[in-house]
Amino acid sequence: MYTHRSAALEFAHELSNPNFKIIGKKRYDSRSGWAGVRWEAELNGRLIYGSENRTTVPTPPSELAKILMRCGCQIDQSKSALYFAPRRPGSGMRIEFRYRGRWYEVWSPELS
Numbered sequence: 001m002y003t004h005r006s007a008a009l010e011f012a013h014e015l016s017n018p019n020f021k022i023i024g025k026k027r028y029d030s031r032s033g034w035a036g037v038r039w040e041a042e043l044n045g046r047l048i049y050g051s052e053n054r055t056t057v058p059t060p061p062s063e064l065a066k067i068l069m070r071c072g073c074q075i076d077q078s079k080s081a082l083y084f085a086p087r088r089p090g091s092g093m094r095i096e097f098r099y100r101g102r103w104y105e106v107w108s109p110e111l112s
Contacts, residue, residue, distance in 0.1 A: 007081040007095045008068045011106045014043055015065035027056050051105040064106070067099050074098045083107070 014020060024040040036053040041061070052059060059067070067073055076096040083094050094107030 004075045004077050004081050004095065007093045008073075008075060008097070010093070011048075011095055012065040012068040014048060015061040015068070015106070017043055019043055020048075020061045022058055022061065025058055046108065046110055048106065048108045050107075051103075053103045055102070059104075064104065067104070068095070068097065070099065072099060 020041060020043045022039050022041045026038050028036045028038060030036055030053060034054050035056050036051065037056055037058055038051045039049065039058045041048045041050065050058065050064070074097060076098070079094070079096050081093055081095060083092060092107060092109040094105060096103065096105045098104070
């Protein structure tokens with residue numbers, strides 16, 4: 001069973017892979033008026049999604065991997081690392097975290 005730390009390690013490994021490619025992005029505005037960006041990526045045929053607030057440009061994947069491993073990264077442990085939600089296809093893993101005043105979320109509908 002995944003723990004938050006093992007999900008973070010798995011995503012950090014995938015985000016730092018040179019074959020990781022962001023294939024789409026879309027800007028959004030939060031309820032509090034902050035701009036954010038949602039992105040879709042692909043790694044060896046597997047889809048991975050992300051969301052970041054207070055930006056309109058996705059953080060480079062390799063930098064996001066480094067953020068996940070930093071001591072100042074606060075992983076939201078109130079959210080399960082495993083999920084099954086009707087608004088997302090299938091079951092998978094996700095991680096939500098905060099770093100330097102910004103929220104990030106990375107998820108995949110497929111367990112690796």
